Amino acid sequence: MTENTKINKWMIKNGSFAVLDAGKPVIHGCMVIENDRITYIGEETPELESGIPVVDGTHLFFLPGLINTHGHAAMSLLRGYGDDMALQIWLEEKMWPMEAKFTSNDVYRGTSLSVLEMLKGGTTTFLDMYDHMDQVAQVVQESGIRASLMRGVIGLCPEDVQRHKLNEAIQFARDWNGQADGRITTMISPHAPYTCPPDFIEKFVQAAHDLDLPMHTHMSETKAEVEQNVRDYGLRPVAHLEKLGMFSRPSLVAHAVHLNDEEIEILAANHVSVSHNPGSNLKLASGVARVTDLLKAGVTVSLGTDGAASNNNLDMFEEMRLAALIHKGVSGDPTAIPAMEALKMGTIYGAQSIFLKDVGTLAPGMKADFIALNTDQAHFLPHTDLISHAIYSASSKDVEHVWVDGKQVVKHGACLTLDEERIRREAQAAFDGLLSR
Ligand SMILES: CSC[C@H]1O[C@@H](n2cnc3c(O)ncnc32)[C@H](O)[C@@H]1O
Numbered sequence: 538m539t540e541n542t543k544i545n546k547w548m549i550k551n552g553s554f555a556v557l558d559a560g561k562p563v564i565h566g567c568m569v570i571e572n573d574r575i576t577y578i579g580e581e582t583p584e585l586e587s588g589i590p591v592v593d594g595t596h597l598f599f600l601p602g603l604i605n606t607h608g609h610a611a612m613s614l615l616r617g618y619g620d621d622m623a624l625q626i627w628l629e630e631k632m633w634p635m636e637a638k639f640t641s642n643d644v645y646r647g648t649s650l651s652v653l654e655m656l657k658g659g660t661t662t663f664l665d666m667y668d669h670m671d672q673v674a675q676v677v678q679e680s681g682i683r684a685s686l687m688r689g690v691i692g693l694c695p696e697d698v699q700r701h702k703l704n705e706a707i708q709f710a711r712d713w714n715g716q717a718d719g720r721i722t723t724m725i726s727p728h729a730p731y732t733c734p735p736d737f738i739e740k741f742v743q744a745a746h747d748l749d750l751p752m753h754t755h756m757s758e759t760k761a762e763v764e765q766n767v768r769d770y771g772l773r774p775v776a777h778l779e780k781l782g783m784f785s786r787p788s789l790v791a792h793a794v795h796l797n798d799e800e801i802e803i804l805a806a807n808h809v810s811v812s813h814n815p816g817s818n819l820k821l822a823s824g825v826a827r828v829t830d831l832l833k834a835g836v837t838v839s840l841g842t843d844g845a846a847s848n849n850n851l852d853m854f855e856e857m858r859l860a861a862l863i864h865k866g867v868s869g870d871p872t873a874i875p876a877m878e879a880l881k882m883g884t885i886y887g888a889q890s891i892f893l894k895d896v897g898t899l900a901p902g903m904k905a906d907f908i909a910l911n912t913d914q915a916h917f918l919p920h921t922d923l924i925s926h927a928i929y930s931a932s933s934k935d936v937e938h939v940w941v942d943g944k945q946v947v948k949h950g951a952c953l954t955l956d957e958e959r960i961r962r963e964a965q966a967a968f969d970g971l972l973s974r
């Protein structure tokens with residue numbers, strides 16, 4: 538930093554902070570932020586230069602920003618367009634025909650709508666796999682959110698079209714990695730083993746090696762998909778992707794609902810992370826992922842909403858709560874996924890899943906990506922255990938403030954970086970346009 542560079546230093550006093558520490562998960566005190574980083578967090582108030590701005594944290598509970606590790610943001614335009622259907626029919630009869638009509642402007646509008654919802658709901662980082670990704674990156678730039686972006690590719694098409702899509706994916710990943718002041722990172726992403734032939738997936742693996750980037754795909758979401766993989770390729774999806782070399786790259790797989798013990802071992806041995814999407818899996822009746830077994834085996838399990846057309850919102854508080862509840866229900870064990878574990882899945886494990894080292898916790902040296910919940914509300918009282926309240930009682934509507942990279946993007950529930958009224962109006966117009974074409 539040169540002598541002339543101005544340091545933006547400020548502090549929060551009298552707040553409660555989730556530090557995710559086993560010993561003391563919540564501390565009451567103070568946090569100091571310098572530019573895009575946290576430089577101090579603790580119970581003591583440090584002696585600082587006079588005149589630095591102070592934010593009063595009374596009645597606020599500060600948490601690391603939530604990290605949504607699987608989704609398709611532009612699909613918010615199709616929210617409510619195909620409910621109560623199983624995955625394959627939903628994709629083939631409802632989503633894909635509409636998505637074929639999406640223009641880049643539709644993707645811009647749908648993504649803006651989703652990013653608005655996510656920021657206001659406390660999500661500071663999201664993963665997005667879609668088409669027209671330049672528009673998604675533009676929304677990330679404008680909104681101030683952080684994102685892991687990738688052009689997802691469905692390979693059910695002639696070879697020249699496959700080649701064109703792969704090149705687009707490579708170009709996007711190369712052009713945008715590290716952009717938006719480092720808030721954008723990229724991955725390489727074949728959509729799924731059932732939509733990409735094996736030799737095509739191998740080309741993605743090669744591209745990921747060439748660009749030194751991680752990989753992401755949908756995997757083992759439904760029982761039917763696993764059975765089809767065995768019929769077509771003689772292997773279940775995990776062994777199939779391992780054979781194609783995907784797990785030689787750092788990888789994150791979405792869903793992983795239908796796994797046997799051997800597959801869990803393969804994922805653990807290859808350090809493959811899983812994005813658990815409980816809301817979407819329940820709604821599409823895909824099943825319930827073996828999350829406690831995955832965690833026990835040492836697999837990093839994070840949380841995703843998937844697109845708003847299969848969820849039908851992008852509320853990470855809901856996903857954390859679902860994760861904490863479902864696995865108790867299916868196992869009969871009330872200690873399965875305690876509140877702290879659910880919070881970690883929504884924060885620090887999310888960061889690990891998308892290969893970000895400096896977000897996901899509140900600690901000195903970490904990026905200043907954090908949110909503040911209003912605890913002065915009936916459903917937050919008494920203040921017995923704020924971590925418990927954040928998981929079992931809270932919702933996205935309790936988010937009062939949001940900061941990403943040290944910059945405030947939501948203040949008293951209003952987004953500072955996006956024009957909310959315009960985004961709402963244009964999203965409706967985009968959907969009306971899709972219906973009329
Ligand atoms: C190639 S862009 C992404 C592609 O994924 C589709 N999609 C949305 N939700 C799911 C899901 O749960 N499983 C599989 N594929 C999904 C979306 O419609 C896009 O076409």
Ligand SMILES: [Zn+2]
Binds near residue numbers: 608609791843844
């Ligand atoms: Zn998905």
